[in-house]
Amino acid sequence: MKLDADEYLEDDLVAELHNKLPELRPQVSGILLRYKLIFMGRWIRFGGRNSLKLVRIWRFGFGRLENRLMDEHVAIQSGDIVEFKSHFCDHNLNNFSLFIDKHNGYSVREAVEYLIQKYKLRQHRTSNQSLERSARIKRILKSEVYHRLPVLLAPFLYFFYRFFVLGGFLDGYQGVVYHSFQALWYRFLVAVRIVDWDRKIACLPPTARLAQLEELSGLHLVLHDGGEGLSSGGNATTNNQCG
Numbered sequence: 443m444k445l446d447a448d449e450y451l452e453d454d455l456v457a458e459l460h461n462k463l464p465e466l467r468p469q470v471s472g473i474l475l476r477y478k479l480i481f482m483g484r485w486i487r488f489g490g491r492n493s494l495k496l497v498r499i500w501r502f503g504f505g506r507l508e509n510r511l512m513d514e515h516v517a518i519q520s521g522d523i524v525e526f527k528s529h530f531c532d533h534n535l536n537n538f539s540l541f542i543d544k545h546n547g548y549s550v551r552e553a554v555e556y557l558i559q560k561y562k563l564r565q566h567r568t569s570n571q572s573l574e575r576s577a578r579i580k581r582i583l584k585s586e587v588y589h590r591l592p593v594l595l596a597p598f599l600y601f602f603y604r605f606f607v608l609g610g611f612l613d614g615y616q617g618v619v620y621h622s623f624q625a626l627w628y629r630f631l632v633a634v635r636i637v638d639w640d641r642k643i644a645c646l647p648p649t650a651r652l653a654q655l656e657e658l659s660g661l662h663l664v665l666h667d668g669g670e671g672l673s674s675g676g677n678a679t680t681n682n683q684c685g
Contacts, residue, residue: 443498443499444498444499444507444516445498445530446532448532448533448534448535448536449530449531449532449533450530450531450533451530451531452478452528452529452530452531454528454529455475455526455528455529455530457528458526458527458528459499459526462526466524467522469521469522470501470521470522470523470524471500471501471504471505471518471519471520471521471522471523472497472499472500472501472504472505472516472518472521472522472523472524472574473497473498473499473500473523473524473525473526474495474496474497474498474523474524474525474526474574475495475496475497475498475499475526475528475529475530476494476495476525476526476527476528476529476530477491477492477494477495477496477529477530477532478492478529478530478531478532479491479531479532479533479620480531480532480533481534481616481619481620482538482616482619482620483616484613484614484616484617486613486616486617486620487612487613488608488609488610488611488612488613488617489604489605489608489609489610489613489617489620489621489625490604490608490610494576495525495574495576496515496516496577497515497516497518497523497573497574497577498516498530500516500518501521504518504519504520504521505517505518505519506519509564510555511551511552511554511555511558511661512548512551512552512555513552513555513581515573515577517573518573518574523574541623542623545623545624545627545628545631546631548628549628549631549632549635550635550659550660550661551659551661552632553632553635553636553639553659554639554655554659554661554663556589556632556636557636557639557640557643557651557655558652558655558663560640561643561648561651563648563651563652563655564652588600593633593636593637594630594633594634594637596629596633597625597626597629597630597632597633598626598630600625600626600629601621601622601625601626601629604621604625605621605622605625610625639655639658639659642654642658643655643658
């Protein structure tokens with residue numbers, strides 16, 4: 443099971459695990475759990491948050507966490523995936539400043555991940571086909587729709603979709619804060635970093651781009667991949683012609 447420090451299982455999920463785990467067929471390799479976000483004391487039920495389902499439990503030896511800086515999923519190598527009905531909660535009890543700091547850090551990682559994929563600086567060792575259906579659809583929509591929009595316009599369109607089309611405004615004051623920061627401010631911050639760093643690495647030799655990204659972001663990109671699939675050769679110093 444994958445469970446973060448600010449996540450916990452609700453009592454009905456604990457009961458469901460006790461009842462259903464012993465009866466699973468041998469062909470079942472992964473279990474989808476329903477995601478519940480508690481933000482500023484309120485369950486965020488709209489804006490697409492309440493429909494999230496994630497593989498968080500898998501049979502030993504049949505699942506592997508993807509090699510990504512952001513948005514990594516548990517990829518099931520073979521077998522079936524079943525869905526349980528109960529929720530696990532994402533309930534961060536820290537203050538709002540930490541929420542901002544955390545997403546600021548996420549924006550660095552997501553911008554780097556975008557540029558790594560754009561310039562093919564790393565080969566991912568898992569295929570989207572290893573993911574369960576909703577994760578595959580989400581990733582396809584992100585790469586084939588969101589990332590094809592103008593970079594600085596996309597966050598505003600995404601926020602409109604989340605807040606108005608998917609009803610994020612129905613989550614009350616907490617929903618206004620959450621969706622405004624997570625769907626607009628955060629996505630715009632990612633976009634700004636992408637534009638800035640893309641301009642600085644675009645004219646570098648392919649072998650120097652990853653090293654420059656590492657310097658700009660402060661992330662240890664080679665270590666992240668364990669040395670596989672990354673090539674950071676060349677001079678890591680800034681090229682003045684790249685701005």
